[in-house]
Every structure is written in C-alpha cells, then in structure tokens.
Amino acid sequence: MQLTDKVAVITGAASGIGKDIAKVFLDAGAKVAIADLNLDAANATAHEFDPSGARAMGVAMDVTHEDQVDAGIEAVAARLGGIDVLVSNAGIQIVAPVDQFKFDDWKKLLAIHLDGAFLTTRAALKHMYAQGRGGSVIYMGSVHSKEASKLKAPYVTAKHGLIGLAKVVAKEGAEHGVRANVICPGFVRTPLVEKQIPEQAKELGISEDEVIKNVMLKETVDGEFTTVDDVAQTALFLAAFPTNALTGQSIVVSHGWFMQ
Numbered sequence: 001m002q003l004t005d006k007v008a009v010i011t012g013a014a015s016g017i018g019k020d021i022a023k024v025f026l027d028a029g030a031k032v033a034i035a036d037l038n039l040d041a042a043n044a045t046a047h048e049f050d051p052s053g054a055r056a057m058g059v060a061m062d063v064t065h066e067d068q069v070d071a072g073i074e075a076v077a078a079r080l081g082g083i084d085v086l087v088s089n090a091g092i093q094i095v096a097p098v099d100q101f102k103f104d105d106w107k108k109l110l111a112i113h114l115d116g117a118f119l120t121t122r123a124a125l126k127h128m129y130a131q132g133r134g135g136s137v138i139y140m141g142s143v144h145s146k147e148a149s150k151l152k153a154p155y156v157t158a159k160h161g162l163i164g165l166a167k168v169v170a171k172e173g174a175e176h177g178v179r180a181n182v183i184c185p186g187f188v189r190t191p192l193v194e195k196q197i198p199e200q201a202k203e204l205g206i207s208e209d210e211v212i213k214n215v216m217l218k219e220t221v222d223g224e225f226t227t228v229d230d231v232a233q234t235a236l237f238l239a240a241f242p243t244n245a246l247t248g249q250s251i252v253v254s255h256g257w258f259m260q
C-alpha cells in the first residue's frame with residue numbers, strides 16, 4: 001500500500017496513535033500535516049520525521065474551533081498541494097460515573113470528538129471535491145464505537161456517533177470518489193491510556209495491575225495491548241485503498257476484545 005505524493009492531514013498527531021500514523025504515511029510516500037492543539041509538539045514531530053521540511057509540516061489546530069480548522073486546512077492545502085486524506089484522530093478521555101459527570105466535561109469531550117470530526121471533514125471535503133482526485137476520510141473510533149464500559153458515557157456516545165458520520169460521508173462522498181471509514185482500536189498504551197490507569201483504579205477501588213488485566217485487557221484473546229503500529233497500518237490500508245468498495249465501514253483492531 002503506497003501513498004505516493006498524497007497529502008494527508010492527521011489531527012492530534014503530535015502524540016500517540018496520530019504520531020505513528022504520520023510516520024507510517026510519510027514512509028509510504030505521503031506529504032503529511034501534523035495538526036495539533038500543541039503547536040510546539042506538532043512542529044517538533046514534523047521536524048523529527050522530516051528535517052528538510054519538504055514533506056511534513058506542523059499546524060496549530062484546536063479541532064473544536066471552526067476558524068482554526070478552516071484556516072489550518074487551507075494552510076495545509078496551500079503548502080502541500082491539496083488534501084487527499086484526512087485522519088480525524090484528536091481525542092481525550094474523561095472518566096466518571098454518569099450520575100456524577102460534570103456537564104462541562106461532557107460538552108468538552110463531545111466537542112473534541114464530534115465537532116472536531118465534523119469541522120475537519122467539512123473543511124477537507126471542500127478540497128477533495130474541488131480537486132476531483134477522490135480522497136479518504138478516516139475517523140479514529142474505538143472498541144467503544146461498538147461496546148460500552150463503565151465511567152465513559154460521553155466517550156462511548158461520541159465514538160458510536162463517528163460511525164454514523166462516516167456512513168453519511170461515505171454516501172455523499174461516493175460520487176466524488178471520497179471514502180469514509182472508522183478504525184476501532186482496543187487499548188493502546190499512549191499518554192491517553194497511561195492517564196486512565198490510576199484514574200480507573202481510584203474510581204473502581206482496585207489496583208493499577210487489576211485495571212490493566214481485569215478491565216482493559218480482560219476480553220482480549222491473548223491479554224495483549226494493541227500497538228500504535230497496528231492502528232497505523234490499518235490507517236494506511238484504508239487511506240491507500242483504491243475504490244469505493246471499502247467505504248462506510250468500521251474496522252476493529254483489538255486483539256479480539258470485540259468481534260463483529
């Protein structure tokens with residue numbers, strides 16, 4: 001699977017899963033924009049992967065801000081030559097039981113995952129449709145796009161919602177050769193998950209080891225974490241797939257935690 005000279009924008013790519021997708025896409029021949037809230041980290045990642053600055057750029061983008069998203073996507077298209085692939089990946093986690101969930105936390109999480117997916121999609125589609133060379137939109141869902149866990153009400157709600165958005169974009173985008181799909185990873189040991197381990201231990205009244213074994217990896221076939229590279233290789237497959245045969249789908253990459 002190759003992405004020779006395709007332009008990819010990846011949100012939340014200064015860390016974790018998005019960062020590895022940026023590396024894998026660059027290695028497959030793409031030009032990559034690392035869009036993140038944290039501009040210093042985005043620029044550092046771009047420099048780490050492409051010191052020449054010819055094929056990778058950092059871009060400041062809070063995905064919940066309409067103006068920042070529109071301006072960021074425009075800047076990428078102008079500098080790298082259009083937009084062929086969007087990976088809407090930026091995300092956070094906030095855990096608490098539903099009866100105690102703060103409304104501000106609920107709104108913050110939904111805004112990053114759902115407003116962010118919508119705004120980046122709308123901005124990217126304008127370019128994909130106008131260019132007439134097709135495109136691929138990839139949403140970072142989760143096993144929580146299919147399953148629920150305690151303490152994660154807005155996250156599970158948002159991740160289920162992304163599947164609906166992908167299906168609509170798949171239908172509307174088809175005539176332009178634009179595909180839309182969702183990747184649904186199991187637990188991956190990124191900063192987002194490292195932060196949850198002590199938080200869940202506290203909320204559930206169990207040890208951190210028990211959170212890993214009995215909560216996070218309990219339902220997997222082999223007790224293993226999914227890796228950033230497992231997810232990035234799936235993203236490459238979806239980004240490079242050549243036809244509308246593979247659109248409107250959600251692919252679970254979770255060591256069998258969830259089976260379709």
Ligand code: NAD
Binds near residue numbers: 014064092193
């Ligand atoms: P991470 O915390 O390592 O990286 C998230 C990145 O998103 C950070 O660089 C952060 O600065 C950026 N970000 C946060 N809010 C932003 C905003 N408003 N605008 C732009 N950027 C913003 O997390 P990760 O584990 O790599 O998660 C990436 C995605 O993968 C998320 O959507 C997450 O829900 C999903 N996911 C993660 C796991 C896992 O186990 N780690 C499993 C399934 C799905």
